[in-house]
Amino acid sequence: MSGDLDPHGDVTVDRVALAEELAGEAAGAGHAASADVAAYALGLGDDSLVLAQRLGDWITRAPELEEDVALGNIALDLLGHARSLLHYAGTHDGRSEDDLAYFRDEPDFRNAWLFEQPNGDFAHTIARQLVASTYLVELYRHLEASTDATLAAIAAKASKEVDYHRDHAIQWTLRLAGGTDESRRRMVRAVEQTWPYVEELFRDDAVVVRLADEGVVPLPSSLRDAFDSVIDQVFAEADLARPEGRTAFVVDGRGREGRHTEHLGPLLAEMQVLARAHPGASW
Amino acid sequence: MTAPAELSVASIDEHRDDEAQARFDDLIAKDSRIEPRDWMPDAYRKTLIRQISQHAHSEIIGMQPESNWISRAPSLKRKAILMAKVQDEAGHGLYLYSAAQTLGIGREEMMQQLIEGRARYSSIFNYTTPTWADMGAIGWLVDGAAICNQVPLCRASYGPYGRAMVRICKEESFHQRQGFEILLELMQGTDEQKRMAQDAVDRWYWPSLMMFGPPDDESPNSAQSMAWNIKRFSNDELRQRFVGMLVPQAEVLGVTLPDPNLTWNEERQAYDMSEIDWDEFHEVLAGRGPANAERLRRRREAHEDGAWVREAAAEYARKQAAKAATAA
Ligand SMILES: [Fe+2]
Numbered sequence: 001m002s003g004d005l006d007p008h009g010d011v012t013v014d015r016v017a018l019a020e021e022l023a024g025e026a027a028g029a030g031h032a033a034s035a036d037v038a039a040y041a042l043g044l045g046d047d048s049l050v051l052a053q054r055l056g057d058w059i060t061r062a063p064e065l066e067e068d069v070a071l072g073n074i075a076l077d078l079l080g081h082a083r084s085l086l087h088y089a090g091t092h093d094g095r096s097e098d099d100l101a102y103f104r105d106e107p108d109f110r111n112a113w114l115f116e117q118p119n120g121d122f123a124h125t126i127a128r129q130l131v132a133s134t135y136l137v138e139l140y141r142h143l144e145a146s147t148d149a150t151l152a153a154i155a156a157k158a159s160k161e162v163d164y165h166r167d168h169a170i171q172w173t174l175r176l177a178g179g180t181d182e183s184r185r186r187m188v189r190a191v192e193q194t195w196p197y198v199e200e201l202f203r204d205d206a207v208v209v210r211l212a213d214e215g216v217v218p219l220p221s222s223l224r225d226a227f228d229s230v231i232d233q234v235f236a237e238a239d240l241a242r243p244e245g246r247t248a249f250v251v252d253g254r255g256r257e258g259r260h261t262e263h264l265g266p267l268l269a270e271m272q273v274l275a276r277a278h279p280g281a282s283w
Numbered sequence: 284m285t286a287p288a289e290l291s292v293a294s295i296d297e298h299r300d301d302e303a304q305a306r307f308d309d310l311i312a313k314d315s316r317i318e319p320r321d322w323m324p325d326a327y328r329k330t331l332i333r334q335i336s337q338h339a340h341s342e343i344i345g346m347q348p349e350s351n352w353i354s355r356a357p358s359l360k361r362k363a364i365l366m367a368k369v370q371d372e373a374g375h376g377l378y379l380y381s382a383a384q385t386l387g388i389g390r391e392e393m394m395q396q397l398i399e400g401r402a403r404y405s406s407i408f409n410y411t412t413p414t415w416a417d418m419g420a421i422g423w424l425v426d427g428a429a430i431c432n433q434v435p436l437c438r439a440s441y442g443p444y445g446r447a448m449v450r451i452c453k454e455e456s457f458h459q460r461q462g463f464e465i466l467l468e469l470m471q472g473t474d475e476q477k478r479m480a481q482d483a484v485d486r487w488y489w490p491s492l493m494m495f496g497p498p499d500d501e502s503p504n505s506a507q508s509m510a511w512n513i514k515r516f517s518n519d520e521l522r523q524r525f526v527g528m529l530v531p532q533a534e535v536l537g538v539t540l541p542d543p544n545l546t547w548n549e550e551r552q553a554y555d556m557s558e559i560d561w562d563e564f565h566e567v568l569a570g571r572g573p574a575n576a577e578r579l580r581r582r583r584e585a586h587e588d589g590a591w592v593r594e595a596a597a598e599y600a601r602k603q604a605a606k607a608a609t610a611a
């Protein structure tokens with residue numbers, strides 16, 4: 001089963017070297033991120049880090065072994081993106097990727113709320129993946145043309161990977177929506193409960209407006225049409241409705257300002273516990 | 284059909300079997316590979332199914348003790364390496380289930396045997412991982428022992444098994460190096476980190492030696508497996524080889540192997556060591572280890588919780604095939 005899915009090649013621990021090379025390149029480029037670029041990279045890095053942390057929980061618990069591998073692969077890609085982005089953000093004030101990941105408190109995390117939402121059942125994870133990856137595909141595609149060489153390089157590598165993540169999410173959306181009555185019921189519910197978190201991804205704030213003026217980043221709001229059109233195509237094939245304007249509940253995501261849902265705190269507590277028990281230690 | 288005809292058919296079959304057996308014996312004698320399309324004795328097939336499926340189960344259950352630390356890995360680099368490692372193990376499980384499937388058993392059947400507690404997997408994974416240093420000790424000792432066991436299996440007479448092992452062994456040696464590096468980093472760190480590393484080595488050393496199985500004089504299946512070129516070295520030979528590899532590495536790390544009687548015996552050209560606690564080995568094997576119940580529970584839950592997803596995928600595939608058929 002799922003033999004038609006791209007297994008995304010073999011994973012080996014070799015792959016983690018890629019993220020390091022990239023981080024090295026960024027450092028080698030010798031320029032420190034400006035305050036605005038650092039703030040932006042931090043938000044995007046936190047999105048990826050928090051989602052990688054969530055997806056990692058599926059490993060050993062996925063519905064089939066192929067999914068242990070696939071979701072683990074996706075988590076590993078996102079973790080790689082997070083490392084590159086946090087590394088770059090840290091060049092602004094001399095903090096390392098680990099300083100940023102392990103020694104910031106919840107209000108200093110800048111991820112959007114979508115990414116910190118719990119895994120739920122497999123349908124919820126797929127709905128979250130569909131939104132996240134469709135958004136990231138559009139974002140990285142534009143970011144590849146950034147006037148900031150480091151962001152452009154990170155985006156060029158990430159672009160190919162999130163493309164695969166989106167394929168994976170689309171395939172499963174179709175399967176679950178078009179599978180059994182139960183899977184369809186679960187997929188419909190997952191879409192309804194995920195959609196309230198979409199809005200925040202496309203909100204422009206002062207930092208991105210300034211950066212967009214300089215051609216460093218695309219305005220989030222400018223990505224919305226492309227996002228909607230991909231989702232509409234997928235939903236048409238899956239016979240699902242986009243719950244726009246009548247979502248199950250309304251949320252006012254303020255992750256970029258450091259305000260979070262109740263779900264982020266426990267995630268960070270778990271992620272940071274060992275590092276914080278040994279401050280200054282090297283691993 | 285008349286009786287004589289039946290007889291003659293049976294005798295032709297028997298004749299064919301003799302010829303096939305001779306061909307099989309010849310392939311084994313020449314140390315050639317047996318492939319899925321080749322005739323093979325029933326006992327050979329059964330032995331392989333048992334061994335390969337147990338091996339696959341070990342890879343899958345073996346993901347659990349390490350996945351315990353993915354969420355808490357103390358640096359992002361270590362998190363990435365650990366995640367990739369656990370992924371590798373899932374991949375190993377998949378290759379091995381595929382190899383077993385070429386012998387005529389289905390993955391679902393093997394999975395059922397596992398979650399119903401009717402199949403074995405390596406007992407080592409019934410030990411727990413209370414500290415981060417266990418990630419180092421598992422890589423260094425458990426993957427290390429796995430390599431010693433598995434490198435000879437790359438030459439196993441059954442083709443699909445041998446080829447799966449070649450891919451797997453390459454990755455296992457990365458795992459061992461990563462485990463060694465984790466311990467090395469800890470041993471160069473704070474006093475607390477050093478204590479953590481030594482404690483983990485103390486807990487994993489003996490179980491890792493048990494991974495080679497009972498002593499040669501108590502290993503009833505070994506002789507036949509060696510005759511069939513499935514197994515190449517005896518349990519005790521492999522255990523010696525492993526200890527020989529560990530001793531210099533422990534010196535580099537600065538950890539003490541927890542056996543006061545471990546010394547090189549010039550005369551025997553082998554290490555003398557304390558008696559292994561085989562009672563513990565048999566207890567864990569019998570299901571009374573620290574985490575046997577937990578490991579099976581997790582696997583069963585994942586399988587049962589995922590049933591609706593697998594059914595959905597199967598149903599979707601059926602509908603797509605039906606659509607394609609009407610379109611054609
Ligand atoms: Fe393995």
Ligand SMILES: [Fe+2]
Nearest residue numbers: 372426455458
């Ligand atoms: Fe391994």
